[in-house]
Amino acid sequence: MPHLDVRALSKTFTMHLLGGTTLTAFADVSFTVPRGRFLAIVGRSGSGKSSLLRCLYRRYLPSTGAIRYATAGGTVDLLSAPDREVLRLRRSEIGYVSQFLQAIPRVPSRDIVAAPLLRAGAEPAQARAAADEMLERLGMSAALRGTFPATMSGGERQRVNVARALCAAPRLLLLDEPTSALDPETRRLALAAILALKRDGATAVGIFHDREAVEALADDVLVLEDGAVSWHGPVADYATTALEA
Amino acid sequence: MSAMLSVERLTRRYGPGCDRCLASTGPAHGTNSCPHCGTVVACADVSFDVEDGEVLGIVGESGSGKSTVAACLAFDQPPTSGQAFLEGFDGDMLSADAAARRRLRNTRIGIVYQTPQQGLALDVTTGGNVGERLLAADWRHVGRIRARASDLLERTEIPIARIDEEPRAFSGGMRQRVQLAKALASRPSLLILDEPTTGLDVSVQARILDLIQGIQREAGVAMVVISHDLGVIRLLTERTLVMKLGRVVEEGLTDQVLEDPQDAYTQLLVNSAL
Amino acid sequence: MNVRTLLDTPVPEPGPAYNYAFLDEGTKREIRRAVLKAVAIPGHQVPFGSREMPLGRGWGTGGLQLSLSLLGEGECFKAIDQGADDSVNAVNMRRLVAAMTDAEPVTDTRAATLVQSRHRIPEERLRPDQTLVLQVPAPEPLSWIEPRYAQTQRMHAERDYSPMWLYLYESIARHGEIAVGANYPVIVDGHYLMSPTPIPRWDVPKLDRAPFLTLLGAGREKRIYAVPPHTSVVPLEFEDYRFQVERFAQPCARCGATDAYLDEVLDPRSGETVCFTCSDTAHCELRRTEAQR
Numbered sequence: 057m058p059h060l061d062v063r064a065l066s067k068t069f070t071m072h073l074l075g076g077t078t079l080t081a082f083a084d085v086s087f088t089v090p091r092g093r094f095l096a097i098v099g100r101s102g103s104g105k106s107s108l109l110r111c112l113y114r115r116y117l118p119s120t121g122a123i124r125y126a127t128a129g130g131t132v133d134l135l136s137a138p139d140r141e142v143l144r145l146r147r148s149e150i151g152y153v154s155q156f157l158q159a160i161p162r163v164p165s166r167d168i169v170a171a172p173l174l175r176a177g178a179e180p181a182q183a184r185a186a187a188d189e190m191l192e193r194l195g196m197s198a199a200l201r202g203t204f205p206a207t208m209s210g211g212e213r214q215r216v217n218v219a220r221a222l223c224a225a226p227r228l229l230l231l232d233e234p235t236s237a238l239d240p241e242t243r244r245l246a247l248a249a250i251l252a253l254k255r256d257g258a259t260a261v262g263i264f265h266d267r268e269a270v271e272a273l274a275d276d277v278l279v280l281e282d283g284a285v286s287w288h289g290p291v292a293d294y295a296t297t298a299l300e301a
Numbered sequence: 302m303s304a305m306l307s308v309e310r311l312t313r314r315y316g317p318g319c320d321r322c323l324a325s326t327g328p329a330h331g332t333n334s335c336p337h338c339g340t341v342v343a344c345a346d347v348s349f350d351v352e353d354g355e356v357l358g359i360v361g362e363s364g365s366g367k368s369t370v371a372a373c374l375a376f377d378q379p380p381t382s383g384q385a386f387l388e389g390f391d392g393d394m395l396s397a398d399a400a401a402r403r404r405l406r407n408t409r410i411g412i413v414y415q416t417p418q419q420g421l422a423l424d425v426t427t428g429g430n431v432g433e434r435l436l437a438a439d440w441r442h443v444g445r446i447r448a449r450a451s452d453l454l455e456r457t458e459i460p461i462a463r464i465d466e467e468p469r470a471f472s473g474g475m476r477q478r479v480q481l482a483k484a485l486a487s488r489p490s491l492l493i494l495d496e497p498t499t500g501l502d503v504s505v506q507a508r509i510l511d512l513i514q515g516i517q518r519e520a521g522v523a524m525v526v527i528s529h530d531l532g533v534i535r536l537l538t539e540r541t542l543v544m545k546l547g548r549v550v551e552e553g554l555t556d557q558v559l560e561d562p563q564d565a566y567t568q569l570l571v572n573s574a575l
Numbered sequence: 576m577n578v579r580t581l582l583d584t585p586v587p588e589p590g591p592a593y594n595y596a597f598l599d600e601g602t603k604r605e606i607r608r609a610v611l612k613a614v615a616i617p618g619h620q621v622p623f624g625s626r627e628m629p630l631g632r633g634w635g636t637g638g639l640q641l642s643l644s645l646l647g648e649g650e651c652f653k654a655i656d657q658g659a660d661d662s663v664n665a666v667n668m669r670r671l672v673a674a675m676t677d678a679e680p681v682t683d684t685r686a687a688t689l690v691q692s693r694h695r696i697p698e699e700r701l702r703p704d705q706t707l708v709l710q711v712p713a714p715e716p717l718s719w720i721e722p723r724y725a726q727t728q729r730m731h732a733e734r735d736y737s738p739m740w741l742y743l744y745e746s747i748a749r750h751g752e753i754a755v756g757a758n759y760p761v762i763v764d765g766h767y768l769m770s771p772t773p774i775p776r777w778d779v780p781k782l783d784r785a786p787f788l789t790l791l792g793a794g795r796e797k798r799i800y801a802v803p804p805h806t807s808v809v810p811l812e813f814e815d816y817r818f819q820v821e822r823f824a825q826p827c828a829r830c831g832a833t834d835a836y837l838d839e840v841l842d843p844r845s846g847e848t849v850c851f852t853c854s855d856t857a858h859c860e861l862r863r864t865e866a867q868r
Contacts, residue, residue, distance in 0.1 A: 072565030437737035
């Protein structure tokens with residue numbers, strides 16, 4: 057059974073402020089991701105890949121289709137699951153890394169990273185230690201770990217963002233260009249941390265700007281073009297295609 | 302986990318009321334005032350539940366009925382119909398007798414109002430304001446009452462040296478923090494925050510929001526946050542109801558409601574804020 | 576004419592213009608019914624239609640109406656004002672009662688069957704066959720904190736006395752102690768908050784589980800309430816700020832009592848304390864007489 061089974065998923069926005077104009081982000085997207093595999097979604101901007109990822113996290117409400125997600129307790133359709141069920145899954149096993157950090161202001165980085173662990177019921181001291189370790193793996197100095205992200209550079213902030221998602225060791229990781237704001241050295245550290253999670257059996261769906269990241273992380277690639285799947289296959293085949301123009 | 306608070310079809314009308322009130326008001330009719338009898342339907346058929354440790358947001362413009370929901374849950378207003386169940390309390394708390402309601406209000410439910418005058422007696426000392434709920438819960442040891450009040454004042458960043466001063470002498474932000482300390486005094490199961498930061502300077506707002514977040518992390522109460530400020534809702538809540546003209550027009554995960562609003566009114570609200 | 580000669584003046588016979596005990600029978604019946612209700616609900620204020628009396632409202636008309644409704648043949652009536660039998664008000668009460676009823680006016684507490692008092696309870700321990708009537712200036716203890724009648728009614732009904740507790744807390748926070756001298760609020764029979772009238776704190780414990788009946792009458796405010804015999808009367812107190820009776824540094828300068836409530840006697844010119852003397856003049860007198868013997 058695949059870890060994630062997306063069936064005929066579509067997302068259409070109805071813009072009531074523009075007289076009910078509709079805008080289809082993507083339509084009829086189907087794919088499966090086996091447990092422990094990484095799927096990279098590639099495509100030009102506006103192709104619908106970010107919307108797709110957000111639908112998988114239920115940050116956007118998909119219009120039709122199904123997102124079957126296998127948990128220990130059975131399969132859940134993330135499209136129709138009650139809000140609380142989605143929140144529980146977000147807390148316990150689905151991690152999301154956005155392009156930019158969205159965090160509570162005036163909370164020290166270490167505490168931002170530790171928060172998901174605390175919500176999952178970890179001891180405060182253990183959670184902070186785990187947060188420290190993850191931030192260290194991403195190359196953040198001990199001094200910075202106690203400061204607010206608002207005072208940091210974009211790259212430093214993004215490390216907090218990545219660390220927060222990885223620290224909770226999610227079973228499904230949704231990555232929306234997590235490394236685009238990072239300098240090459242930090243990008244390398246972040247990719248290593250994501251790979252470590254993969255070795256532990258995590259599944260991931262990610263959008264990556266750079267081909268290096270795709271090749272380093274992905275097992276499979278799905279190409280979106282104008283909201284439709286134009287290609288889907290193993291990363292080795294993708295590398296040999298001429299799709300990347 | 303069962304719900305700490307469960308609200309079922311809460312309705313509050315002001316006026317004589319008629320059979321057609323509910324069918325003639327709401328977003329579809331563009332009014333909350335019944336064209337047949339003039340009754341104002343402040344809120345109608347509002348249902349939701351909140352679990353222990355959960356924060357629910359209710360967002361909407363003034364006149365949307367969100368504060369009426371808060372007022373009914375804090376027993377400041379009797380509902381016209383509808384029920385509310387609080388974990389550990391037998392039956393509908395809204396129709397409980399006056400003494401039982403008062404006991405719930407003093408021991409299980411804390412509320413922070415937009416205006417401190419509503420929640421505080423400005424001519425009673427700060428310690429007395431915080432201690433009032435403890436006195437109502439039959440605390441009869443001044444030393445212990447003051448110790449608990451001091452803890453709460455420390456938690457809400459009020460200098461303990463000011464425990465015997467009247468909040469009348471305090472700034473708006475400090476008064477809100479005293480309200481919070483008071484609301485928390487009896488370790489409530491349900492904390493209602495009705496526009497807790499509206500009207501405060503941005504920097505003062507930030508401190509209050511920090512404080513509320515800390516309380517939520519530590520105390521694990523069920524919270525209902527009522528605000529017209531989407532920033533406050535985004536920061537504090539995980540699930541949100543959107544109200545307009547007395548009705549719930551949309552509900553969902555807070556990030557989903559704010560980033561992918563479905564209802565026309567929510568879209569307007571979100572777009573107006575950005 | 577001094578007090579003594581006033582007291583010795585023969586009491587005139589009641590003329591035919593007056594009913595027995597001044598009040599008409601209907602009024603006396605109404606008051607007795609109010610008394611029965613008040614006894615049945617200890618500490619609860621029962622309204623009654625207070626009548627015009629031949630003394631100003633606020634001068635003891637509530638207590639007087641109670642006394643007149645209850646006094647019959649064979650009764651002995653004692654009236655005291657702040658502990659004294661010979662103050663003008665007490666003397667006039669006694670004269671009026673003597674003129675209008677068959678009751679015998681007395682000053683010896685032990686001889687009295689009914690003691691009407693303003694702001695004191697006699698030092699002499701009252702017996703089950705004696706009744707204490709207290710004059711009440713302001714029957715509502717919650718009026719300190721809540722002026723609205725409907726609210727005080729609700730608070731009594733729900734036993735919502737936390738605002739009163741807050742009042743006491745505030746007193747401690749601001750003054751370091753419960754700054755209530757007389758009229759100390761008490762809970763009667765575990766339910767109603769009651770004003771014991773402006774008796775000193777010294778007298779409050781005398782009401783707790785007392786063997787005698789206490790009736791309280793507020794003429795101006797038109798309320799009657801009661802503490803039946805053997806009923807608990809508990810002052811509001813905190814575990815760490817206990818209710819305390821007054822203490823006196825010296826014994827009574829007249830009788831030497833150390834176990835009585837004393838009045839401070841001041842030098843009118845210097846304002847300095849000259850001495851302390853018993854507030855209960857009859858009791859003081861009795862002790863001195865006994866000492867002489």
